[in-house]
Amino acid sequence: MADQCTVPAVRARKGGLPLVMVTAYDAPSARIADEAGVDLILVGDSVAMVVLGYDDTLQVTVADMAHHVGAVGRARPPARGVADLPWLSYHLDAAETVRNAAVLVRAGAQAVKLEGGRKRVAMVRALIDAEVPVMGHLGLTPQSVHAMGGFKVQGRDAEAARVLVDDAAALADAGCFAIVLEGVPDRVAKMVSAAVAVPTIGIGAGPWCDGQVLVFHDLVGLGERCVPKFVRAYGSLRADGVAAVRAFADDVRTGRFPADAESYHLPADVVLTGAVGAGSGRVDASGRVDASGSVDASGRHWGADRPVVAEGSDAVADLDRAPQGVAHRSIDLRSVTGGDAAIGRPDPEVADLEEVTGLYGGVDLQAAGL
Ligand code: KIV
Numbered sequence: 001m002a003d004q005c006t007v008p009a010v011r012a013r014k015g016g017l018p019l020v021m022v023t024a025y026d027a028p029s030a031r032i033a034d035e036a037g038v039d040l041i042l043v044g045d046s047v048a049m050v051v052l053g054y055d056d057t058l059q060v061t062v063a064d065m066a067h068h069v070g071a072v073g074r075a076r077p078p079a080r081g082v083a084d085l086p087w088l089s090y091h092l093d094a095a096e097t098v099r100n101a102a103v104l105v106r107a108g109a110q111a112v113k114l115e116g117g118r119k120r121v122a123m124v125r126a127l128i129d130a131e132v133p134v135m136g137h138l139g140l141t142p143q144s145v146h147a148m149g150g151f152k153v154q155g156r157d158a159e160a161a162r163v164l165v166d167d168a169a170a171l172a173d174a175g176c177f178a179i180v181l182e183g184v185p186d187r188v189a190k191m192v193s194a195a196v197a198v199p200t201i202g203i204g205a206g207p208w209c210d211g212q213v214l215v216f217h218d219l220v221g222l223g224e225r226c227v228p229k230f231v232r233a234y235g236s237l238r239a240d241g242v243a244a245v246r247a248f249a250d251d252v253r254t255g256r257f258p259a260d261a262e263s264y265h266l267p268a269d270v271v272l273t274g275a276v277g278a279g280s281g282r283v284d285a286s287g288r289v290d291a292s293g294s295v296d297a298s299g300r301h302w303g304a305d306r307p308v309v310a311e312g313s314d315a316v317a318d319l320d321r322a323p324q325g326v327a328h329r330s331i332d333l334r335s336v337t338g339g340d341a342a343i344g345r346p347d348p349e350v351a352d353l354e355e356v357t358g359l360y361g362g363v364d365l366q367a368a369g370l
Helices: 007-011 027-035 062-074 095-109 118-129 142-148 158-174 186-195 236-255 310-321 346-361
Strands: 021-022 040-042 080-084 111-115 132-138 178-182 201-203 211-215
Touching: 021 310, 027 040, 027 062, 040 062, 040 346, 062 080, 062 095, 095 111, 095 118, 118 132, 132 186, 158 178, 158 186, 178 186, 310 346
Parallel strands: 021 040, 021 211, 040 080, 080 111, 111 132, 132 178, 178 201, 201 211
Antiparallel strands: none
16 A cells, blocks of 8 residues: 655655556456555546446546545545546636636546646646646546547657647646656656756656556556557456356356355245245245255246245345335245244344345335335
8 A cells, every 4th residue: 555645755755766546437446456555546537438438538527526536535545546637627817727626636636637737837736726636647548539630649859849848837836746658659758857956757758757546447457448549458367357257147157156155045944935936935044945946956946937045045036126016025034034033033044135136225124014
């Protein structure tokens, strides 16, 4: 787990141990990034393309960003959380910019990132005046996709490189605590990094930045999109995921899942009476229903023409799936739990049964008179 990487601590890393930033959009990935010891977690507007299925980042709103910032913030990673201000949330006027940043701060961000150079200086100053730390973003700025004519490497000639240096200097002077450099030639990134006193964090900007950032999904190999050449996938979670789900499907279809140890059981002396779905029956010593139909080799109990109940837990699940069905509610749980041993008594097995009903978001047994 990373130490809290504060704004002054990030600034102090200029020219020192390279900063590590990961873009993450939800609590599990933020916790993984944190456990791996990253310095900064960016809730990027790339969520639009990586997770939400849009073709560009222009589609996400402040509310969308706040939703993801909240998820990352609730994971409480000590790694500093930076949130992207989405397109048009910081372009109109300073008051609206600060208000939008405040939404993200209240959702859990400790700093915001915005795209653009000298033309953003007024907004950067307004945010800093409102005590919101700002990270800049130059080079391939995805919110300018239409203006750039696509997601294209920027700063490819001497003049464009000089513009980048001037923009970076303006952002640093305005108070940005770090600057992302995306999609620029390595030597240009080196020149920009040398020109500013704050750390540069590169993505597709070569090795001479003060830190590097990658998107979580790309670096663990979970991404669906075609990944740019600057991405190094350190895992293959997408392939692992497909293999895992395929194995699950196979186990379900061949009756290998769930196993006995993965099922809840009624006590051995419990007898189920009354109608359950299309059938009814008693639970035998192993917890199987043994009447009104048959129990097949996999333990499923079959009524007239469909599985009605297998083990005790399945009976409850069945009850849950058709809560309005009188026949289902008519399972006599008082008798099955032994006379007056109604649901709610501190019998561990009964408690287990209650847990199952809760698990399925289930029927209110008490309300149902059970
Ligand atoms: O949105 C994002 O993930 C980013 C990084 C690529 C820097 O801006």
